[in-house]
Amino acid sequence: MNLPKHINICLTAAQNLRRYKAKSLAIIVPLILVMATISFMMFSRGGFVKDAEVARAFLPDVTVQGIYAGRVGKISLHMKTEIGDIPHVKQVIPRVWGYLPLRIEETDAAFTLMGLDLNHALYGKKLPWTVDTGSFLVPGDRNKAVLGAGVAVSFEADVGDRLQIEDTLGNKGEFEVVGILNDIVQVYSTDLIIVSIEDARLFFGYGEDEASDLLVYTDAPENADMVAWEITLMADNTRVLTSKALTDLVKEAFGRRGGTFQAMWLMLLVAVLLLVWAQSAHISVDVSKEIGILKAVGWGTGEIIEMRMMESLIMGLTGASTGVLFGFVYALMGTPGISGYCIGCASIYPKFPVPVHCDYQSLLLLFVIGVMPLMVVSAVPAWLAGIIDPDDTIRG
Amino acid sequence: MIKVENVTKNYISGKVKVRALDNVSLEIEEGECVILSGPSGSGKSTFLNIIGFLTRITKGRLWLGDEEVSHFPDHFLSALRREKTGFIFQQFNLLSGYTTWENISLPLVPMGVSEKVRRARAMKLLEELNLETRADFMANELSGGEQQRVAIARALINDPGIILADEPLSNIDAAHVKIVVDILGELKKRGKTIIASFHHSQNEMDKLVDSTVYFESGKIC
Numbered sequence: 001m002n003l004p005k006h007i008n009i010c011l012t013a014a015q016n017l018r019r020y021k022a023k024s025l026a027i028i029v030p031l032i033l034v035m036a037t038i039s040f041m042m043f044s045r046g047g048f049v050k051d052a053e054v055a056r057a058f059l060p061d062v063t064v065q066g067i068y069a070g071r072v073g074k075i076s077l078h079m080k081t082e083i084g085d086i087p088h089v090k091q092v093i094p095r096v097w098g099y100l101p102l103r104i105e106e107t108d109a110a111f112t113l114m115g116l117d118l119n120h121a122l123y124g125k126k127l128p129w130t131v132d133t134g135s136f137l138v139p140g141d142r143n144k145a146v147l148g149a150g151v152a153v154s155f156e157a158d159v160g161d162r163l164q165i166e167d168t169l170g171n172k173g174e175f176e177v178v179g180i181l182n183d184i185v186q187v188y189s190t191d192l193i194i195v196s197i198e199d200a201r202l203f204f205g206y207g208e209d210e211a212s213d214l215l216v217y218t219d220a221p222e223n224a225d226m227v228a229w230e231i232t233l234m235a236d237n238t239r240v241l242t243s244k245a246l247t248d249l250v251k252e253a254f255g256r257r258g259g260t261f262q263a264m265w266l267m268l269l270v271a272v273l274l275l276v277w278a279q280s281a282h283i284s285v286d287v288s289k290e291i292g293i294l295k296a297v298g299w300g301t302g303e304i305i306e307m308r309m310m311e312s313l314i315m316g317l318t319g320a321s322t323g324v325l326f327g328f329v330y331a332l333m334g335t336p337g338i339s340g341y342c343i344g345c346a347s348i349y350p351k352f353p354v355p356v357h358c359d360y361q362s363l364l365l366l367f368v369i370g371v372m373p374l375m376v377v378s379a380v381p382a383w384l385a386g387i388i389d390p391d392d393t394i395r396g
Numbered sequence: 397m398i399k400v401e402n403v404t405k406n407y408i409s410g411k412v413k414v415r416a417l418d419n420v421s422l423e424i425e426e427g428e429c430v431i432l433s434g435p436s437g438s439g440k441s442t443f444l445n446i447i448g449f450l451t452r453i454t455k456g457r458l459w460l461g462d463e464e465v466s467h468f469p470d471h472f473l474s475a476l477r478r479e480k481t482g483f484i485f486q487q488f489n490l491l492s493g494y495t496t497w498e499n500i501s502l503p504l505v506p507m508g509v510s511e512k513v514r515r516a517r518a519m520k521l522l523e524e525l526n527l528e529t530r531a532d533f534m535a536n537e538l539s540g541g542e543q544q545r546v547a548i549a550r551a552l553i554n555d556p557g558i559i560l561a562d563e564p565l566s567n568i569d570a571a572h573v574k575i576v577v578d579i580l581g582e583l584k585k586r587g588k589t590i591i592a593s594f595h596h597s598q599n600e601m602d603k604l605v606d607s608t609v610y611f612e613s614g615k616i617c
Contacts, residue, residue: 019494298477390451
């Protein structure tokens with residue numbers, strides 16, 4: 001291996017980027033934009049999917065909701081006993097919850113007020129929430145609330161404060177803040193206000209024998225589908241959701257939304273590749289002539305391809321690194337400007353931070369996407385021009 | 397020794413086949429200075445391109461020394477161009493994005509010669525050609541005559557045994573013609589083979605020339 005030769009070719013490639021600044025920038029700048037788009041989508045989407053996976057660990061095996069005229073409504077607690085008699089069902093816990101449509105700082109917002117049966121609060125140690133500040137609710141607590149971290153920020157509330165809530169539907173309540181949740185799962189911590197089930201019934205106007213849904217825990221997760229099927233057969237006017245179905249729904253939703261962006265960045269990437277192709281040779285007479293001259297003065301086709309690939313490698317690494325960095329920072333900043341489109345729930349979570357997840361596989365994939373196609377697209381035209389006799393290439 | 401034996405070269409121009417060389421044979425000994433003469437389109441440049449390994453022959457055989465190189469693969473021909481020949485193009489063929497010295501030292505890049513040595517060798521040639529002040533100019537900032545001399549310097553940078561020149565004096569003024577002819581004379585003294593094409597007769601070259609070959613309609617007359 002002639003190392004000095006390869007060093008020379010590498011240095012010449014690097015200098016070429018400086019020599020042909022306009023051409024290099026015409027490739028690097030679009031590449032940065034494409035890579036930033038791809039990477040912030042990948043990091044954000046990864047964050048949502050990871051959020052969904054973490055959330056799944058805390059979900060009940062089966063959730064049963066009442067359906068009236070095709071819409072979700074209250075469910076009668078007499079179902080609790082019937083479901084509890086199904087084999088493999090360990091626990092059935094009622095829950096009352098609803099959205100709180102509010103106006104905060106001239107912005108439409110909605111939070112979730114969730115009433116838990118505090119006598120079953122441990123839920124088989126499946127509670128997703130650990131409290132960062134203060135403490136969680138205990139059986140017998142009334143007019144007390146635990147806030148998600150994001151909710152606390154929205155209301156500027158702290159432990160010990162009294163929170164007066166009046167939603168736009170006229171529901172009213174006043175709660176003492178006793179704890180603030182951590183933010184392991186963004187969708188919980190940003191949205192959720194937890195109170196006792198009694199307080200929630202009062203707030204939303206539920207009767208003593210009514211709930212929003214029933215949380216069903218089984219003796220083993222593999223029995224969840226069977227139990228769900230039994231519940232479906234037992235009562236027509238219910239919607240029965242397994243934790244897997246709920247998680248898959250989230251993943252699929254963000255997969256589809258990701259798909260829209262994937263189509264967008266794919267188009268951008270193709271545009272960049274076409275640009276590189278045009279700049280590389282074959283189509284560009286000047287570049288083709290340059291290859292002919294290099295061959296005429298003694299460069300081999302392999303050396304020319306090596307130089308072109310090295311140019312693409314440097315441009316690809318520069319564009320991909322900068323783009324990925326921009327994308328990561330943009331994702332961390334909460335994708336300002338398009339977060340509403342990304343998460344589809346901006347009006348529900350006014351300060352929802354788009355979750356960001358970055359791993360080695362994502363980074364590797366991003367660099368492969370950013371660098372490899374450029375190298376191939378630059379090598380092929382250089383090879384096509386290189387295998388022609390120099391005299392023919394120079395004369396065009 | 398360069399030996400061309402019954403060489404024919406056809407070009408395809410659009411849908412038309414053009415016979416640029418028609419069954420040409422010629423032997424040039426090492427150290428000879430040969431002038432190729434003839435009207436425009438007579439095949440001089442094509443002949444130079446063939447013996448400079450810039451284009452392949454359609455028919456016939458080409459020898460370099462004892463080796464037949466007619467059907468050498470591409471990478472061998474690149475090596476021959478790099479090590480054996482120096483080509484001075486009529487249209488200069490300098491790379492516009494490169495400086496003068498970078499253009500001159502281009503053949504040395506794939507030879508693994510360091511930048512420092514490349515620059516030193518290029519500067520030496522630039523001094524001989526009265527161009528040392530233009531070393532860091534971009535190629536497109538030079539006049540036609542200067543570009544011609546840079547093209548000459550590039551052909552000489554790797555100290556080739558064979559110098560091929562297509563109209564090497566066509567773009568330079570009288571004062572610089574003498575410099576170029578003196579350089580060619582010096583190269584001849586050092587045993588280099590020089591093959592140059594001229595559209596018009598060049599009296600300045602007379603004292604160097606060993607033989608003159610006349611081309612017409614792709615044939616040697």
